Amino acid sequence: MTELTLAIIKPDAVGRRLAGRILQRIEDGGFHIRAMRRAHLSRRQAEGFYAVHRERPFFASLTAFMSSGPAIILVLEAEDAIKRWRALMGATDPAKAEPGTLRREFAESIERNATHGSDAPDTAAYEIGYFFAGVELVE
Numbered sequence: 001m002t003e004l005t006l007a008i009i010k011p012d013a014v015g016r017r018l019a020g021r022i023l024q025r026i027e028d029g030g031f032h033i034r035a036m037r038r039a040h041l042s043r044r045q046a047e048g049f050y051a052v053h054r055e056r057p058f059f060a061s062l063t064a065f066m067s068s069g070p071a072i073i074l075v076l077e078a079e080d081a082i083k084r085w086r087a088l089m090g091a092t093d094p095a096k097a098e099p100g101t102l103r104r105e106f107a108e109s110i111e112r113n114a115t116h117g118s119d120a121p122d123t124a125a126y127e128i129g130y131f132f133a134g135v136e137l138v139e
């Protein structure tokens with residue numbers, strides 16, 4: 001069974017013109033790009049996306065960063081896409097990410113860490129629905 005996950009090339013990576021290289025790694029990794037949009041999120045849109053983190057100390061800084069410039073938002077499809085995309089991204093903190101992962105290679109810091117990926121089927125469903133209408137994902 002293939003699975004869908006929500007991926008974001010975050011504003012730090014888009015701003016440093018790393019989107020093309022990250023998209024190449026996505027395709028080389030065997031993911032199908034099922035939907036893709038460039039969007040400069042408002043602060044409130046970023047807050048809605050990261051609502052599960054609203055009590056965390058970094059919430060204000062994270063949502064300011066995520067609304068600081070355009071991002072590229074994607075729906076990826078693959079077998080086991082959620083786990084496999086998180087493996088390709090690497091750990092949240094680039095200092096702890098495995099060599100060869102996107103965050104190890106491209107992240108600037110634990111906050112400005114280049115990419116986002118859903119962490120479970122329920123969060124993937126919420127995150128995909130936050131940005132894309134179901135009709136956009138019908139083949």
Ligand code: IDP
Nearest residue numbers: 053058062091092110111112113115116117119
């Ligand atoms: P994840 O993106 O690897 O799933 P989460 O814990 O869900 O990591 O955190 C969401 C995002 O919040 C991270 O990708 C990163 O941008 C930011 N973040 C996480 N932990 C910290 C922190 O300790 N300081 C600053 N920003 C953080």
Ligand code: MG
Nearest residue numbers: 116117118119
């Ligand atoms: Mg997360």
